[in-house]
Amino acid sequence: AESRLWGGRFTGATDPLMDLYNASLPYDQKMYAADLEGTRVYTQGLHKLGLLTSEELSEIHRGLKQIHKEWADGKFVEKPGDEDIHTANERRLGEIIGRNIAGKVHTGRSRNDQVATDMRIYVREELKKLAVLLKSLIEVMVARAEKEIDVLMPGYTHLQKAQPIRWAHWISMYATYFTEDYKRLQQLIERVNVSPLGSGALAGHPYGIDREFLAAGLGFSGVIGNSLVAVSDRDFVVETMFWSSLFMNHISRFSEDLIIYSSGEFGFVKLADAYSTGSSLMPQKKNPDSLELLRGKSGRVFGSLAGFMMSIKSIPSTYNKDMQEDKEPLFDSLTTVEHSILIATGVVSTLSIDAAKMKAALSMDMLATDLADYLVRKGVPFRETHHISGECVRKAEEEQLSGIDKLTLAQFQQIDPRFEENVFETFDFEASVERRTATGGTAKSAVLKQLAQLKQTLNK
Numbered sequence: 120a121e122s123r124l125w126g127g128r129f130t131g132a133t134d135p136l137m138d139l140y141n142a143s144l145p146y147d148q149k150m151y152a153a154d155l156e157g158t159r160v161y162t163q164g165l166h167k168l169g170l171l172t173s174e175e176l177s178e179i180h181r182g183l184k185q186i187h188k189e190w191a192d193g194k195f196v197e198k199p200g201d202e203d204i205h206t207a208n209e210r211r212l213g214e215i216i217g218r219n220i221a222g223k224v225h226t227g228r229s230r231n232d233q234v235a236t237d238m239r240i241y242v243r244e245e246l247k248k249l250a251v252l253l254k255s256l257i258e259v260m261v262a263r264a265e266k267e268i269d270v271l272m273p274g275y276t277h278l279q280k281a282q283p284i285r286w287a288h289w290i291s292m293y294a295t296y297f298t299e300d301y302k303r304l305q306q307l308i309e310r311v312n313v314s315p316l317g318s319g320a321l322a323g324h325p326y327g328i329d330r331e332f333l334a335a336g337l338g339f340s341g342v343i344g345n346s347l348v349a350v351s352d353r354d355f356v357v358e359t360m361f362w363s364s365l366f367m368n369h370i371s372r373f374s375e376d377l378i379i380y381s382s383g384e385f386g387f388v389k390l391a392d393a394y395s396t397g398s399s400l401m402p403q404k405k406n407p408d409s410l411e412l413l414r415g416k417s418g419r420v421f422g423s424l425a426g427f428m429m430s431i432k433s434i435p436s437t438y439n440k441d442m443q444e445d446k447e448p449l450f451d452s453l454t455t456v457e458h459s460i461l462i463a464t465g466v467v468s469t470l471s472i473d474a475a476k477m478k479a480a481l482s483m484d485m486l487a488t489d490l491a492d493y494l495v496r497k498g499v500p501f502r503e504t505h506h507i508s509g510e511c512v513r514k515a516e517e518e519q520l521s522g523i524d525k526l527t528l529a530q531f532q533q534i535d536p537r538f539e540e541n542v543f544e545t546f547d548f549e550a551s552v553e554r555r556t557a558t559g560g561t562a563k564s565a566v567l568k569q570l571a572q573l574k575q576t577l578n579k
């Protein structure tokens with residue numbers, strides 16, 4: 120028990136399996152930089168209180184720098200008793216600068232406020248990285264949409280052909296989802312970025328440390344106003360995984376669309392070789408594995424969120440070891456999201472489209488609503504025109520015509536005498552799309568406006 124930071128009151132050794140079960144160092148060493156930075160600023164706070172001399176402080180900071188270098192170079196040597204990143208760093212500091220000085224850094228601090236601080240620093244930095252990556256995914260999508268603004272495709276509801284839309288409108292849809300994710304991410308970073316440090320184990324700091332000073336030194340925007348909350352709040356972990364889950368949900372739907380569009384039956388898009396794989400048996404196959412993984416991994420991220428919610432739902436206040444279970448799902452979610460953004464960016468920037476196939480998939484019955492609108496423009500109530508247009512569709516089917524546009528004027532007029540020669544102008548996909556100029560619609564001007572707005576949001 121000698122080698123342990125908390126060994127004083129213990130006489131018996133812990134079960135070796137218990138040591139293994141308890142250890143978080145294998146995964147929380149990711150936070151080594153945050154942990155060292157937390158200690159650096161915390162000891163400045165102790166120095167301000169007169170609890171460390173200037174000489175002691177500079178020794179401590181020298182030691183912390185060296186430990187940082189050891190981790191960065193992959194040379195940090197783990198020892199038995201290193202339960203987690205906090206104990207490992209403190210143990211090492213003692214070896215470098217002597218236990219007399221190192222033994223003072225934890226004055227008034229607990230691993231409870233320490234780990235909460237480390238996690239918030241770590242998550243903040245990771246989320247900032249994700250924001251940069253997400254922004255470039257959206258920019259790639261917007262650029263693609265602008266370039267391919269003239270391409271038309273079928274829009275679907277229930278996966279049934281519904282109305283013609285611009286391909287750029289489809290891209291803009293997901294770019295809009297991702298931009299909402301981007302905005303949500305900025306708000307999340309703000310909530311993550313508050314400081315628990317100086318709250319002690321739970322009750323607060325016994326030497327009146329300047330928590331605002333500690334917060335400012337660590338780049339936090341403020342302090343958490345209740346020490347019990349400060350040490351035990353993991354809402355920021357839950358929220359990060361919720362954000363990740365929602366984002367992956369959008370990525371998953373986006374992928375599903377592209378999987379469908381890349382099938383032989385649709386043939387609207389072709390994935391680059393870089394993001395496809397072949398079959399070990401069927402030589403002709405080219406599978407959209409990148410998209411399937413994006414879709415599949417969304418389940419894993421949501422599983423992390425659900426799992427951790429279960430872990431913490433009934434723990435009493437304040438710190439309990441259950442909370443150590445926050446790390447693996449959180450880290451896994453962050454890594455999965457990061458890789459997913461990069462893969463999605465690669466897929467979008469390299470896929471090719473087949474505009475002719477998209478156009479060929481448009482069918483005249485997709486203009487049945489436009490036909491109803493034709494009569495609306497002549498003053499007929501929509502409920503009535505909807506019915507009339509439906510009769511035209513049925514008539515064309517009965518006559519086994521290739522589409523409603525093949526009905527003769529006489530046949531149209533038989534159904535409703537208000538049809539005139541210019542009814543045939545309705546049967547133009549481009550014209551249909553270009554009528555939808557209202558904000559958010561699929562007309563060229565409306566789509567370009569959406570894209571301009573997304574860019575504006577990203578550059579705010």
Ligand code: ARG
Nearest residue numbers: 143203230231234438442443
């Ligand atoms: N490794 C621990 C965790 O991640 C650090 C906090 C330990 N605190 C304690 N009171 N045992 O949660």
